[in-house]
Amino acid sequence: MRSIQRRLSLGLISVMVVVGVALAQTSLWLFEAGLQRYLEAGLRNDAENLLVALVRAAGGVQLDEQRLSPAYQRPFSGHYFRIDFDDTHWRSRSLWDQELPRLPEIGLKGNLQLGPEGQQLLVLRADYKRYGRLISISVAQDYTPVRESFRLMRRIGLILGLAALLLVLILQRVTVRRALRPLETAREQIAQLQQGQRSQLDTQVPLELEPLVAQINHLLAHTEDSLKRSRNALGNLGHALKTPLAVLLSAASSEALKDHPELSKLLRDQLEQVQQRLNRELNRARLAGETLPGALFDCEKELPGLLATLTMIHGEHLDLSYHVPPGLQLPWDREDLLELLGNLLDTA
Structure with missing residues (x-):
């Protein structure tokens, strides 16, 4: 184009x-x-x-x-x-x-x-x-x-006209670059959105860009609201399934299935896998918080919360600590890395 x-x-x-x-x-x-x-x-x-x-x-x-x-x-x-x-x-x-x-x-x-x-x-x-x-x-x-x-006036006029045209083009180029600078600022802010460094674009923009920025901010707010509702729905579903899973695990270990040990073991294994999966998803939703997806993983900001959550789940007898360089940010998705570290430490 x-x-x-x-x-x-x-x-x-x-x-x-x-x-x-x-x-x-x-x-x-x-x-x-x-x-x-x-x-x-x-x-x-x-x-x-x-x-x-x-x-x-x-x-x-x-x-x-x-x-x-x-x-x-x-x-x-x-x-x-x-x-x-x-x-x-x-x-x-x-x-x-x-x-x-x-x-x-x-x-x-x-x-x-x-x-x-x-x-x-x-x-x-x-x-x-x-x-x-x-x-x-x-x-x-x-x-x-x-x-x-x-004829001399025409030649002089032609030279002056070309010089004036060149000067106007230079001034026009400078003016257009200055006029388009807010677009470059908006592009940088969108990159910051992708990295999780901001939640919306600045609204202090030229009048011509206000509808675009307002639409993007509206889309971001709608996306964030949808993610919050999804996390809440996931949490509610997980808590609602905990009790039926516990009943099923208890039933799989009941006296009624003593005559069918293989069936009892199969039911317990499958139900335990479902329960582990459910706990991982609940932990992921709890650890992700309200941050938009795509954010970089800030070690100094995220690790204390992750370790505190694991300590709360598994007891105060655990001594969890970390050592990272100041300002370290890993170029991976925040939620994915939280899930990976959470599962790794939970298994350990």
């Missing part, structure tokens, strides 16, 4: 990649749209300045070059214009031997056109009426540096 950590990491990566790409593309698109609107205002201002540079002369309309920006005089400067009126058109010296195409419609050309020296141009066409003539002015600006800046 796939781990929770891996599933959370994959889900987080997917969400962050989708959201990050969408936000990055949307942000760049909005930024570029705003920048183009800003550049459009500058291009419209350049077109109006070119319109002002048109003056009336003896030969007709002329362009006063003294009013032109020096950028229009320098070849491939990134600033270009084209003026169309009647059947004539003028172009800036910055175009050199290139032509700036005339846009079919007025306004800003969204799709960039290839200009001189492989430049990508942002072109604006504006139509005016001056000196009784319809004049169309197209101005353009090199958009290549802006595009290069966007």
